[in-house]
Amino acid sequence: MTTGVRRRMGVEERRDQLISVALGLFSHRAPEDVSIDEIAEAAGISRPLVYHYFPGKQSLYEAALGRAADELAARFVEPHEGPLGSRLLRVMGRFFDFVDEHGPGFSALMRGGPAVGSSRTSAMINGVRQSAYEQIVVHLGLVTPAPRMELVIRSWISLAESTALQWLDGKRIPRAELERQLVHDFAALAAVSAAYDEETAETLRAILAAEPIDGPFAELAARLFALVPGDA
Amino acid sequence: MTTGVRRRMGVEERRDQLISVALGLFSHRAPEDVSIDEIAEAAGISRPLVYHYFPGKQSLYEAALGRAADELAARFVEPHEGPLGSRLLRVMGRFFDFVDEHGPGFSALMRGGPAVGSSRTSAMINGVRQSAYEQIVVHLGLVTPAPRMELVIRSWISLAESTALQWLDGKRIPRAELERQLVHDFAALAAVSAAYDEETAETLRAILAAEPIDGPFAELAARLFALVPGDA
Numbered sequence: 001m002t003t004g005v006r007r008r009m010g011v012e013e014r015r016d017q018l019i020s021v022a023l024g025l026f027s028h029r030a031p032e033d034v035s036i037d038e039i040a041e042a043a044g045i046s047r048p049l050v051y052h053y054f055p056g057k058q059s060l061y062e063a064a065l066g067r068a069a070d071e072l073a074a075r076f077v078e079p080h081e082g083p084l085g086s087r088l089l090r091v092m093g094r095f096f097d098f099v100d101e102h103g104p105g106f107s108a109l110m111r112g113g114p115a116v117g118s119s120r121t122s123a124m125i126n127g128v129r130q131s132a133y134e135q136i137v138v139h140l141g142l143v144t145p146a147p148r149m150e151l152v153i154r155s156w157i158s159l160a161e162s163t164a165l166q167w168l169d170g171k172r173i174p175r176a177e178l179e180r181q182l183v184h185d186f187a188a189l190a191a192v193s194a195a196y197d198e199e200t201a202e203t204l205r206a207i208l209a210a211e212p213i214d215g216p217f218a219e220l221a222a223r224l225f226a227l228v229p230g231d232a
Numbered sequence: 233m234t235t236g237v238r239r240r241m242g243v244e245e246r247r248d249q250l251i252s253v254a255l256g257l258f259s260h261r262a263p264e265d266v267s268i269d270e271i272a273e274a275a276g277i278s279r280p281l282v283y284h285y286f287p288g289k290q291s292l293y294e295a296a297l298g299r300a301a302d303e304l305a306a307r308f309v310e311p312h313e314g315p316l317g318s319r320l321l322r323v324m325g326r327f328f329d330f331v332d333e334h335g336p337g338f339s340a341l342m343r344g345g346p347a348v349g350s351s352r353t354s355a356m357i358n359g360v361r362q363s364a365y366e367q368i369v370v371h372l373g374l375v376t377p378a379p380r381m382e383l384v385i386r387s388w389i390s391l392a393e394s395t396a397l398q399w400l401d402g403k404r405i406p407r408a409e410l411e412r413q414l415v416h417d418f419a420a421l422a423a424v425s426a427a428y429d430e431e432t433a434e435t436l437r438a439i440l441a442a443e444p445i446d447g448p449f450a451e452l453a454a455r456l457f458a459l460v461p462g463d464a
Contacts, residue, residue: 151395154398155394158390158394159390162386162387162390163387166382166383166387173379173383177428181425184424185424188417188421188424189417189420192413193413195452196409
């Protein structure tokens, strides 16, 4: 498949096009299974011209990854309105959209290995995690979370990653259920930590007080009650 | 520091000693900061002799990692007696012992990067995860868990990893608290999933029924109750 572009592109435009084409290919296969020849063919240019813009596959992979990282970080942006549970649920929907669109590439990247591991790729992954972390901190109305609250947020981000990776491996559970479950997991992890830490307890009480009676958090509380032995 | 061994060691014995020495060094620093010269010196042998046993640093690193993986997997073994909460708590204690003993090496490995990422290191990490998974399945009295129960167990293993990594980064929260919190997290993740899945609910009810009133799960339930708004 070529893009069919015949007029002469400017340097930035050509780089941009190559990154888009590469991202498309790297999203659907592990990086070791994508060749420069394929990228050249998909972009409708010669192999030497690809090398004119990028010194090699690793640098093109990293550029594509940078594009994907920016795209994912943009999906975390959510208006600061309404109950927190619904905000998190919308973000989870966009996160799973992203994971679905870039599935095999996302798996290959997150599972690591020689073809994807470099200090630059690690830095990009950590950049996206940090951006998710900062978004959540602001949504929680915090400025500098105490260590236990920070642990809850970062643990939850890592849980979202591992849940998405497990989902990609066979898609045996409907993603809508997992998106909802992750919102519940956030409340559950915060509730566990709240037992040890007054700041987390206070944050959680403020969240729960603002939740609608039919929202995901209230639903979770009702379901937890039902599981406790001896509860009538 | 040399081991002071002067008699001639057999091939297997020498390999074993080199792996032990390397594991000691790789536990306390990232692999890129450990040199073959240092390993040779710590083992009290010449640099060429190290190369006689191992073709290079990567192969020695992988051998040390294999030793560490076996050691960690052995710590997951726990008698099938008593309430599940206490069993998990003892395993978490041994897991954090391991993490504490191999801190910088554990961080470097789990955070990935070019010096540690190879298909063999990834396979070893996944082997340890799989062994943790299989242990838990048996403790839960399951044979082949349904996808949702499998997700709970694997998610919790990944949560234990990320909690340990965050703990290593500054040790700002006492580890005993985190060990207990992770046991609570297991119950919390299972409770969330139980809302969607009868097998998980049944497993969780069986666990909770066997828990003592002062065990970690009962404590969690009481603490969760206290957080629900409008609960008197």
